[in-house]
Amino acid sequence: MSNEGTYHHGDLRRAVLTAALDVIAADGPDALSLRGLARRAGVSHAAPAHHFKDRTGLLTAVAAEGYALFAEALTAAPDLQERGVAYVRFAVTHPAHFQVMFRPELHRADDPALLAAKARATEALRAGVDGLPDAPRGTDARLTGIAAWSLAHGFATLLLSGNLSDALTDRTPESAFRSLTGLILTPRDEGTGDRD
Template sequence: MPIERGYHHGDLRRAVLDAALDVIAAEGPAALSLRDLARRAGVSHAAPAHHFKDRAGLLTAIAVEGHGFLSEALGETANLSDLGVRYVRFADRHPAHFQIMFRPDLLHTRDPELLTARERTRGRLLAAVEGRGGEQAAGFTAAWAMAHGFATLLLSHNLDDFLGGRSPEDAFRSLVAGRESDS
């Protein structure tokens, strides 16, 4: 959503992040440029670089924020099925963040804030299998892959027919319940 020119930004950083999230959600990360974001925010083309240095810096900031949201969404559950539902819900509610967070080719992967944020998310995910042994850890990897794959397919609209009017969370629960009954 473009901001009118001449607007004095109390928080230019947030305005650029929000504009970037809008572009990513609508057109994907390939459509993102700092120059376009500056135009949308009604500031000089150099202004976003003061906060992010470059495009990868902006995307890294989005990934850091996304990992914070995901860590919060995952909570403290030890139930793998519930964890997967929370993961899918996060992706559905924060599609632009989700598209960026797991794309190291777009990020400054050695950024200290990103490393800390990723570790916090990883800690929440691993806490669900802590003390369960190797077999459960392998099950966790499969569960994470299932949730991530489901979320990716959801955001690319490849599951629209499968959803059949159900919420993504309910469809994922149904998928997991069917998988559990097959085991």
């Protein structure tokens, strides 16, 4: 089979990224190799290197694309709770991106596209925290953001690793996460015991 015919299918960069996402979703990022992707895409072994330079460059592109999609998903949500739901939904619908995004040892930390996409995602989460009703005096907004991130990320990670399948039974991940955050975000009268 001639490699020349395979270049007519469209965007080779996109084809390699898509093949990489398939491999990562099935076997994890450690299973990824440029030669394997070239075989999978039906192109010469040098073709992926032309677009990504090396494996780290490819994983950096996956992470940058993931953060860009992630920022869009978070920004579209109206409040912090729904941004958490969007976080979980993103992990479920983009598991390969999710696996790579939060493993900084896999990508180039100084990549401009990655830095810009991460900044947009971080700003979307911060905007959700900023939209919370006034917190008690002295509450650190940064710690509130870390708490929200930890809850959403922990839930998404447990979900993707199969550790919540028994607990969720017939609930969707989004519904379960809303209930979970409702337990934490619902104001309670403490101290007096009065619950009218």
